[in-house]
Structure formats: structure tokens, C-alpha cells
Amino acid sequence: MVSNLVEAMEMVIAVFHTYSQQEGDLHKLSRKELQQLLRDQFSAFLSPPDDSQEVDKILAELDENKDGQVDFQEFITLVAVLTVLTNEFFKRSSGDKK
Numbered sequence: 001m002v003s004n005l006v007e008a009m010e011m012v013i014a015v016f017h018t019y020s021q022q023e024g025d026l027h028k029l030s031r032k033e034l035q036q037l038l039r040d041q042f043s044a045f046l047s048p049p050d051d052s053q054e055v056d057k058i059l060a061e062l063d064e065n066k067d068g069q070v071d072f073q074e075f076i077t078l079v080a081v082l083t084v085l086t087n088e089f090f091k092r093s094s095g096d097k098k
């Protein structure tokens with residue numbers, strides 16, 4: 001039986017590749033692929049996801065090796081940060097005071 005967490009990890013990998021395979025390097029997100037992914041998957045977090053400058057900013061922040069693309073390792077950093085923020089949000093909205 002596959003655990004929930006492993007299933008979630010596989011889903012993150014699958015989502016990444018759905019976008020990274022669209023053009024160019026099959027294992028990296030181009031600027032265009034990143035924009036598409038942000039728009040489709042993270043619209044709840046990013047405002048406004050269609051803003052071109054916002055995409056450039058996010059790309060620059062994620063692109064640690066400065067190759068102009070986002071590989072899986074760089075992408076997972078974004079997922080981790082947003083997961084932490086989501087957890088904070090749930091903690092706060094459940095009325096948990098510090």
C-alpha cells in the first residue's frame with residue numbers, strides 16, 4: 001500500500017512534469033511553463049498570477065543556478081514554502097493562539 005505522503009510526493013512530481021514536458025528541456029520549467037503552472041496551480045497564492053513581472057520575480061527567486069529555468073529541486077522549494085504558509089494559515093484559522 002502506498003502511503004498518503006508518498007502519494008502526495010508522486011503527485012508533485014507528476015504535476016511538475018506535466019508542465020516541464022511542454023517545451024525545451026523535458027525536466028525543467030521554462031519561463032512560459034512556469035507561468036502556466038503558477039496560473040493553473042497556484043492562483044490562490046499568487047496575485048496576480050498573470051502578471052508578467054510577478055512571474056519574472058518568482059523565476060529569479062527560484063532559479064538558484066541561474067540557468068533561466070526551474071528544475072525540480074528549485075520547484076520543490078516553492079512547494080515547500082507554500083506548504084509552510086498554508087500550514088500557518090490553517091493554524092491561525094483554527095483559532096490556535098501562540
Ligand SMILES: [Ca+2]
Pocket residue numbers: 062063064065066067068069070071074
Ligand atoms: Ca534553474
